[in-house]
Amino acid sequence: MSLLQFDGIHKRFGGVAALGGVSGTLDEGEILGLVGPNGSGKSTLINILSGFAEPNEGRISFAGVDVTDTEAHHRFGAGIARTYQIPRPFSSMTVRHNVAVPLIFGKTKLHPSAATERAMHWLEFAGLASYADQPVSELNLHQLKYLELARALASEPRVLFLDEVLAGLNPTEIEESILMIRRIHDLGISLVIVEHVLRVVNALSTRIVALNQGLVIAEGAPTDVMADPEVVKAYLGSRWKHA
Amino acid sequence: MSRRTTVRLGSFAAVAVALWFLPTLQGPIGFPIFYLLFGYTLLFWFAQASSWNMFTGYSGYFSFGQGAFFGVGVYTTGVLAAKRGWPLIAAIPVAGILAAALGLSLGFVVFRLRRLQGEIFALVTLAVAFVVAAIARVSSKIDGGSGIALNDVQLPDFLGTFPSMMFRLGLVIAVLTVFAAATIQHSRLGWGLFSINDDEAVAESLGVPTFRHKMMAFGMSAFFAGLSGAVHAIQISYITIEDVFSIRIPLFVIVMSVLGGMRHWMGPIVGATIIHTLTDRLNRASDLELFGGNVTVSLDHLNDIIIGLLLIVMVLAVKDGLWPRLVDRKWAAAGAFVVGILIARIWAPEMSPIGQFVAGELGAVAVLLPSSAVIDRWRSRGGPSETPDEPTSQPTVGATP
Amino acid sequence: MTLYGQAIISGVLAGGLYAMMSLGVSLSWGVLKIINLAYFSFILLAGYGSYELAANQGWDPFVTVLAVVPVFVIVGGLLQLFFEKVKIGEFESLLVTFGLLIMLESVARSIWSADFRRIPSTENPYASSSLRIGEFAFPTPQLSAFLTAIVIGLLMKYLLDRTYFGKAVRALAQDRDMARAFGVDHRRVAVLLSGLAAATAAIAGVFIAMSQALFPSLAVEWFGIVFPVVILGGLGSTLGALGAGVVIGVVAAIASVTWGPSYAPLATFVILIATLLFRPDGLFTRKASV
Incomplete structure (x- = not known):
């Protein structure tokens, strides 16, 4: 059984769909990389999974318990933690x-x-x-x-969402942070990392999920996902705007 | 319980007990009875300011609703004790409960909003006093627009003569309120409220039950405001809608707490002491005659202007209030206090003790308030709107146990 | 039914006045992020100014607008300049303007005392005149206030939607830093907007002086009307304020006729709470700050 499981997560802001039915799992001990261009829905997904925002549709279960309607502070107590992109x-x-x-x-x-x-x-x-x-x-x-x-x-916590922990750091600090992430993983905590520095995601993740325009476009081993034509297209189409 | 906590609790209790016996000493020592009533009013403001601050000061949610909770308290006494013949002692707890119920229902509506919670909260609480006033005015069972006389209320005579009784009632309520405020500050609830003050969303994501904590603190805040109002009804003796629900109560508790400092339970006490003694003197002072008697300035009118100005200056220049500064520079403040009293004695030997106290107090405040603070802020580039992360208060003053 | 018809008419007309009273607060809060309680004292002082000119100098109450409004445009602009200088935050602004409100109310009390002040009917022929259509009366001050409110509302709407100034204002409302990055002179726009907002408050004050008696604590009593209008109308929304003013006006008038005038504040508060409970998200033009 997966530690964290989410099915058919929809989120709309006004009339715009930020997430159009995203499903996935996180197993105990995994480091799951969440990639995708800006506006692909990564942050929204993290917000929803950590209880920060409510999904319009979809269910979330954690350690076998449905937590869709559980408030954020209870989720934290149950073992779901997160960090913020801007501290x-x-x-x-x-x-x-x-x-x-x-x-x-x-x-x-x-x-x-x-x-x-x-x-x-x-x-x-x-x-x-x-x-x-x-x-x-x-x-x-x-x-x-x-x-x-x-x-x-x-x-x-049992699961930790790391929202762009490397953004804004210099190369030395990035190297240190990568070591830190590994030390955290060694504590037995399953990680979901959202990161723009693809090299780092590749190096750290045991599995990668790629999002684009609120949908999962690829999932699997890092090398496979990065080679996926859809992912390449999504990145080439937009990555330069926010480099 | 740590040694330090025991010492603090002990001295707190000792002060409370000593004050309880103060009225007994009035006869033997022979100080004027006026001081007991003056003391009662001071204790009343301690309770009001502390009850307001235990929610707003700690959580950062600005409540203008103090007048409504106070008013509910006053009118509970008016209706139950004056109209229905309940003993005052029985009406007081009911007043607290009714005020808390009002606070909780307001909180329930506003604290669930996702957006602009803080701002909406401030404005809804600003409007609520008028609504409670309107209800009281409309209902002939409450007021009906004619006011209520409280001459025949059954008072707790076992507490002594009228001034002694008022002083002791005020003392009990002030002690309960201040004790609650101090306890909250060092408890889990206090930590939760301080983290809500800094960043509510982060607090929630780190496990703080934000909704519950806000409800608890706001409910308690309203409860004590109601208790204190119930006693104050007796002091007012003839209660009318216009007087009870005026903007003065929220204005004064805000100015007192902002002046004294909102992140520590002592802040409202310091602020209440300064404001109450100062306004009392201003109210009693005769009109100032300037320019050889051609222009007369009534100090009574100046009172509100000074209060308003003080609020503006404190908010802009001395955000943490006086208490943290007093802790840092207690000897300088004490020295200035003594110097102030001495100057008053030499300059105006016939000045009353309260007047001398005010003189000392102004001396201490002058030492604690760097006059350049306003100018610094004017010149500085970083204001709160630009650098929200810049800490505006001493970190050790916050939720330090 | 005539009673209710007349109540609805007075409510709608009063709504125009409420909208003018609320517009300043709404724009300032929605765009400048300043909750400015001082507008309440602007309304009051403008009313007293108009009273002075009409009652003691013999000006036509309508003409007093010409003298009163420019003063408050300057006062509003200067106040904003001060706020910009000290880089005031949202909650600070609430407290600072609260202090200002108290000071100005006290100034009003020491100049005009706490008694009712009303322009004598000899100097103010409009107070008792009205336009009659069938069995319904449209009192002149209220009718002209309503028409003025519509003109101001449309002008503001045009200004905010169609001009460069309006674009700058909207850019500010959405993202202050971004607006600055695109070269919007934040300070100039804010000062100008604040002056305009104070002008609408002053105009409202003139109409109030024309139609009722003035006393210092009015400033505080207006909270109960203005805040429901601001929240119902949506922050920074010109036409929203107009619509909400009319809704609040009609509800208050109907409550007055049905149960008595004391019930009017109760009815407006119920609307405010109901709005917050059931339509909190749909009414705001601003995104969450969290």
């Missing part, structure tokens, strides 16, 4: 308190004082321990992205 820290809290929030409200349900202590563990994991009591404004983009990871991991 969204709690700007009036310290770095440590940022990580304490999911420890208080996620699966661990720690008392605030215990959560503040436990937060150090994840800050060490993300290499941010020395910033623990700094305001988040002290962090650079790379570190903010790691803070996003630390927050998402704090509740020990």
Whole structure:
């Protein structure tokens, strides 16, 4: 049985269909790459799967339980976590308190004082321990992205959606982040990565799903999907606009 | 329970108990009874400002609805105690419950909106006082437009003479409210509210039950506002729609909390103390005569202008309010306070103790408010609309347990 | 039935006035992202200004528009310039303009006292005159306010839909940064729009002075009418405000006739809540900020 399964997800904004019936699965231990040109529906799909937006049609089940109507905070507690493409820290809290929030409200349900202590563990994991009591404004983009990871991991999720964690980073930082993603995977967490840097997706993913205009156009092993004429056409048709 | 928490709880309880016996000392020490009523009003504002702040200050959702909850409280006493002969003590909890029910129903409508929740919330709460007022005006069972006299209300005589009783009732409610505000701040609920304040969507995606937390905090906020209103009805003694549902209650709680600081339970207390003592003095001051008596300025009118100006300056220049600054620079503030009192004593020896206190207070505020803050902001390029991520308050002041 | 017919007529006519009172708030909130409560005091002060000129200087109440409106165009523009200077945020604007509202109300109270002020009927022949069609009366102040509102609404619509200024405004409303990137002079557009918005508020104030008594706390009492109109009409929507004004006006008038005038605010609030409950998404022109 798949860890995460979604069937026939439709999402319309006004009259425009962002997703036109997308189905798929994520197995335990997978790293699923989600690719597609801008506007293909990747972010919408992540938003829907993490409970951020409601689908117009379709069902989602997680670990065998239907979670279509489950609110986002319950999904987080159940083990579905996500990061944001543009980091969204709690700007009036310290770095440590940022990580304490999911420890208080996620699966661990720690008392605030215990959560503040436990937060150090994840800050060490993300290499941010020395910033623990700094305001988040002290962090650079790379570190903010790691803070996003630390927050998402704090509740020990089973699935983690990584929304363009590499966007905006320099080559060295990208290499570090790839190592970090592997370390997260080694914790036994199944990953869904959305990424523009196709080279990275190819290297990391165990399987790739390609979206275009709200539909799945190809799915399978990285090399097969990247060679798929539909995928090539979708990318060549639009990738230059947003490079 | 940590040692620090125990010490804090202990001192909180000690202050509360000491204040409880203050009216008993009135006879032996012989301070004027006026101070008990003055103290009651101060405690009333502590309760009002703290109850408002425990929701709005922590969550960032701006409520103008304080007047409605206060009004529900006042009129519960009016109807139950004055018209139906309930003892005041029995009417007070009912007032809290009714106010909470109003708050929860408003929250239920607005907190489920997906868009513009914060803005709509502010405006709906702004309108709700008028609607509650309209209902009270229409219904002859409530007011019917003629007002209610509360002369015959059955008061809790075991609390002492009228001033002592008011002081003690005010004290109990202020203590309950402030205690609730402080407890929320350090609890899971407080953490949830502070994270909602920063980024509600992210809070929800990190497990914070945002809807439930907002409902809980708003319900409690309304509850305490109602309790406090129920007692205040006795102080007003003749209640009319126009007075009870005026914009003054929301205005004052907002200015008090913004001034004192909204992210800590002490903020509203500091703000309420300053505003109440200051406006009290201004109300009592005689008219200023300028230009050799050719122009007379009534200080009474100046009151609202000062309050409005203070709000504008605080919002634009000192967003965190005075409390974090007071914590940082307590000795400077204390020094300025003493200097202010000394100057007042030398300059106007016959000034009342409250007047001297205000002088000290103004000295402390002057030290805490860097006058250049407005100018800095004017010159600076980064405002909140451009750099939303720039932290505007001390990170340690937030949800620090 | 005559009673209800007349109620509907007064409601529709009042709706025009409500729309003018709301237009400034709606445009400012929808386009400039500033919830400007100061417009309420602009309406009030413009009313008092008109009162002064008509009652003490003997101006025709209609003519006072010529003096009052330019003042508020400047005041509205300057206020916006200040907001631009300090880079005010949305919630800050709500609080700052609330402070301003309180200050201006207090100024009004110290100049004109808390008593009712009404232009004496000798100076204001319009208050008691009306156009009669059959058994229905169209009071002159309300009728002219309604017609003015329609003209202003259409002018605004034209301005926003057909001109370069309008394009710039819409670009701002949709995406501030993008508009800036395309060379829209944000500050100039905002100041101009704010001046226009203040002008409509001032015109509303003149009509209010013409038709009723003024007192300082009116400014605050208008919240109950203006916010339902703004939300029902949709933020930043000119014709929406006009339509919503008429709906609110008619509902309030019918409630007054059926149950009594005190029920009018109740009826408008019920509409506001019902809108929020059942049609929250369809009514807004702006996307989610989350």
